[in-house]
Amino acid sequence: MNDTVPGLVRRAAQEFGDALAYSMDGRTLTFAELHDLVRLTAAAYHQQGLQPGGRVVLWAPNSIDWVVAGLAVTYAGGTLVPANSRYTAHEVADIVDRTHATLVVIADGFLGRTQIADLRELSPAAPILDLADLAGLRAGTRAADLAAVEAAAYAVTPDDIADILFTSGTSGRPKGVLSAHRQSVAAAEAWSAVGEVTSADRYLVISPFFHSYGYKVGVLVGLVHGCALFPMATFDAEAALELIEAERITMVPGAPAIFLGLLESPAFPGTDTSSLRFANTGAANVPVTLVERLQRELSFDLVITAFGMTECVVATMCRRGDSDETVATTCGRAIDGMETAIADPETGEHLPAGREGELLLRGSQVMLGYLDDAAATAEAIDGDGWLHTGDVGVLDDNGYLRITDRLKDMYICGGFNVYPAEVEQALARLDGVVDVAVIGVPDARLGEVGKAFVVRREGGPDAEAVVAYARERLANFKVPREVVFVDALPRNLGGKVLKTELRSTS
Incomplete structure (x- = not known):
């Protein structure tokens, strides 16, 4: 079936065959070759004990091997659990434990780290495979393993759980978001329909594959339309510009910081960007001037902003013909199959256009729920099927959404959501720390x-020690860039930290 990930892999091989699927660091792969490698890798997983329904944690940066390893999980009937490549072993060990992972596939040595050794120290029993060893395991697969995974791939249904992507929550502990195959495929189809994607496109994928925008709006889009993907492991403006010119790139989604990096790069004035046609941005307010520069200086014909979250990957998007101001100041309107509403956060009453309140989402893209957390699921999705996003927004008369604030304390650093409660819980374990509060400040x-x-005890850690402690336990985008020592945190009568007061001093 084409509404399952294994179905997309098979159909792409049949329909696009020898067309370029991936190119990265001098290596290329056609759609037919991709299918063959996915089948063999799935067979290797089966030989290592993966059965339909089993979960596989994949901890690696963007690469062709990530794509093969990730798609092979669902081809074997399993559930893919991508882990942030910048997570620490502490964070990944928690995910491995909570998902009861059958296998953990790791790209060892990324950013000079020792991920396998670090995870083995924390989780000695974790069934670890080095991503680099998969080629050897593929060579040892048997006909029986291939037959088993082909049967498993055909048995996958649209309602089976395809992936579990972890997103932090206000409780301070990441929550696993459950998505069905039909939802992951639909996200790719909806996004690419608005972006007018075809097999002629050449797609520079800067968003990480462990993120919904790199996987569902990246890898799966390539399978749906047969367009060539050019992934980057880490963003480098000069390298990206070189790829754009050399490979005649047509599509570049990314946070505003990505596009500003391209525009402000010393290499930009001498780079031919005339091949570019589609830019998709979001995750933060977008200046109108940036939209104008994307069109005028980077040659994009179609610039679209959008709103989504791990719990609902694609909710709203702008459309061709929307004004630059609309693209810059709104997140567009609901995509097909989705509804938006604004509710009074206290009473839950739905509010008319122009009134500010909590953004609610309902429809095909809303997650199935949180992993092993019925209470959090019920709190997030009400009895009428509305997902309570925790974002404050306004809808205009035409249904265009403008995000104005956040009910939660979450802030966005470089395109990644950061939930202060998780950072606070980590820092609270540092010896000498009495109390801590974290906020997001403009950068x-x-x-x-x-x-x-x-708030620290006498003789407690200095700012460098606080940051160093955070770096050991948290992904770098979660690590505070500034530490301020105070005698006490401002709190209300109920004991809640008054973060508005902290923001007013920043």
């Missing part, structure tokens, strides 16, 4: 960065 390059307000 010209990353949009927002963390600022930690710390």
